[in-house]
Amino acid sequence: MAGTQSVDRTTALVALVVRAEQPLTYSDLVAATGLPRSTVSRLLGALEVGGLLERDGDGAYRGGRLFADYAARFDRVEALVRVAHTHLEDLASETGETVNLAVARGSHVVHVDQVDARFVIGSVSWVDLEVPNHCSALGKVMLAWGVVRPPTGRLERRTPFTVATHAALQEDLAETLERGYALTRGELEEGLDGIAVPVRGTDGSVVAALGVSGPTFRIGDRRPAIAESLRTHAAAVTADLARRARRA
Incomplete structure (x- = not known):
């Protein structure tokens, strides 16, 4: 159950970023998901490593290189x-x-x-x-x-x-x-x-x-x-x- 919850949270973060009109900040994502800041930080780090998300010059999150590839x-x-x-x-x-x-x-x-x-x-x-x-x-x-x-x-x-x-x-x-x-x-x-x-x-x-x-x-x-x-x-x-x- 815990694993499923983690997948659901990760999927929700990716969907928020990809569907947004402009890059979202860390604070934007914490506010939008209602998740603990530590959880959002951990999931975002994993998504960056996996190439699903990346940060722009201002540190905001956008779709990563895998989407572009x-x-x-x-x-x-x-x-x-x-x-x-x-x-x-x-x-x-x-x-x-x-x-x-x-x-x-x-x-x-x-x-x-x-x-x-x-x-x-x-x-x-x-x-x-x-x-x-x-x-x-x-x-x-x-x-x-x-x-x-x-x-x-x-x-x-x-x-x-x-x-x-x-x-x-x-x-x-x-x-x-x-x-x-x-x-x-x-x-x-x-x-x-x-x-x-x-x-x-x-x-x-x-x-x-x-x-x-x-x-x-x-x-x-x-x-x-x-x-x-x-x-x-x-x-x-x-x-x-x-x-x-x-x-x-």
Whole structure:
């Protein structure tokens, strides 16, 4: 019960500061909560250490760096989607297949934008759908370029073609780096192939993966040509991000 009370008090302090129109002083917070001064001081100290609150030049409290980091991360994703979407549309028009953009969120690779194939077969929405990284071309890009850590423990085997051992996965990722793009051949779903390339930010780091997926019978021998189109559009997204950054 005491632990719950402490959490409630801490949450109330954060909410007061974040919702305030201007930074709040220590005295403001004591008066607003009715808590003992020693309790408010202890909780504020813990919140400062955790990055949830910080003090301005006058010593008043405002939202801390964690809020700024969180907002900046999602602002970056939204900006990336806005910049990249036209290129996803162009790729879908060129290939006729489903095109996806994915980013890393922690250890997961999450689809954040999609343009559907012009065919009924192969048109599945992957946005916000999490799949094992080692089964996905987009996930393999993030693994190969070190954006997310390799999986631990037993690898989930979705189909008979899934890369099922860590040794085989490392070999696959080494080949991915060598050729510059990732491949899956029926590893997530039988009959579904994927090709993906890294998208770099203005500092040269990999910020996303851009991929095309479709039925094996349509992808087939088109893999090298699709990979080349993906590389061209990934480079164009990077150039557009740089132009946006210069304007900003």
